[in-house]
Amino acid sequence: MRQLVSLISGAIFGLGLLISGMTNTEKVQGWLDVFGAWDPTLAFVMGGAIVPMAIAWQYSKKRSPVLAPSFPAPPKPEIGRNLIIGSTLFGMGWGLVGLCPGPAIASLSFGGVHGLSFVVAMIIGMLLAPKLRTHLDQRLRPS
Amino acid sequence: MQVDWIFGLFGGIIIGTAAALLLLFNGRVMGASGIIGGLVDGSGKSDWKERALFIAGLAIAPAIAAAFQGGAQTNLTDNYIAIIAAGLLVGIGTRLANGCTSGHGVCGISRLSLRGIVATCFYIGAGGLTVLIFKHLLGVI
Numbered sequence: 492m493r494q495l496v497s498l499i500s501g502a503i504f505g506l507g508l509l510i511s512g513m514t515n516t517e518k519v520q521g522w523l524d525v526f527g528a529w530d531p532t533l534a535f536v537m538g539g540a541i542v543p544m545a546i547a548w549q550y551s552k553k554r555s556p557v558l559a560p561s562f563p564a565p566p567k568p569e570i571g572r573n574l575i576i577g578s579t580l581f582g583m584g585w586g587l588v589g590l591c592p593g594p595a596i597a598s599l600s601f602g603g604v605h606g607l608s609f610v611v612a613m614i615i616g617m618l619l620a621p622k623l624r625t626h627l628d629q630r631l632r633p634s
Numbered sequence: 635m636q637v638d639w640i641f642g643l644f645g646g647i648i649i650g651t652a653a654a655l656l657l658l659f660n661g662r663v664m665g666a667s668g669i670i671g672g673l674v675d676g677s678g679k680s681d682w683k684e685r686a687l688f689i690a691g692l693a694i695a696p697a698i699a700a701a702f703q704g705g706a707q708t709n710l711t712d713n714y715i716a717i718i719a720a721g722l723l724v725g726i727g728t729r730l731a732n733g734c735t736s737g738h739g740v741c742g743i744s745r746l747s748l749r750g751i752v753a754t755c756f757y758i759g760a761g762g763l764t765v766l767i768f769k770h771l772l773g774v775i
Binding site for chain 1: 638639640641642643644645646647648649650651652653654655656657658659660661662663664666667670671674675681683684685687688689690691692693694695696697699700701705706707708709710711712714716717718719720721722723724725726727728729730731732734735736738739740741743744745747748749752753754756757758759760761762763764765766768769770775
């Protein structure tokens with residue numbers, strides 16, 4: 492049952508990304524292009540997505556998930572070095588071509604060989620991340 | 635252009651509904667980079683089927699919808715150096731930061747997580763600067 496929910500959630504997420512235009516890299520880069528032809532669509536997407544999710548978080552208080560023992564605990568509020576460096580690196584890649592992980596997978600069927608290449612590079616990057624994390628922890632201690 | 639924000643808002647609500655579904659049923663935060671990353675690096679071995687099925691749904695549903703509407707465009711650059719560099723940066727960065735646009739953005743901001751808000755400010759800031767430098771100053775993208 493959890494597996495079915497995962498499949499359906501992924502499918503709905505993918506449809507939302509397609510409908511909102513977030514699989515179109517021009518719209519994403521347009522949002523980031525503050526000094527060019529700025530495209531505000533992404534703000535509407537993010538705003539629209541936050542509403543049902545904020546309701547869900549509210550509803551989750553003092554309740555349990557239908558198919559799991561408990562909701563995920565809030566992460567520690569600390570703003571670590573890895574969060575800052577990682578988000579900055581991610582933003583650079585995101586700006587460069589206009590793809591982030593969700594839309595990269597959602598556009599696999601129509602993204603051609605270029606889209607597939609991005610996903611392969613992204614997976615290699617994900618495999619390299621623990622090494623960079625260890626390296627940063629050793630070089631820059633204490634944080 | 636004029637109707638794009640309506641599609642954006644509607645699509646956004648659908649994205650948030652997908653995230654709410656995963657949270658309320660499975661008790662999971664819908665973060666694309668975490669779901670993919672846990673599958674490829676083995677850290678999510680215990681629930682790999684759920685992860686794989688989520689990714690399958692994420693890839694297949696837009697494929698079917700795009701086929702019905704006669705195809706879709708990503709308008710992705712054909713500059714291979716940019717594609718590979720961007721892929722590596724997105725992969726490394728999202729795993730180092732433990733989240734991307736869906737995890738830190740949609741799921742984090744909606745619970746007023748300071749980490750999610752800070753991460754979102756940094757990736758949008760870095761993305762904006764990257765477009766400014768590589769599009770307007772260097773003219774390579």
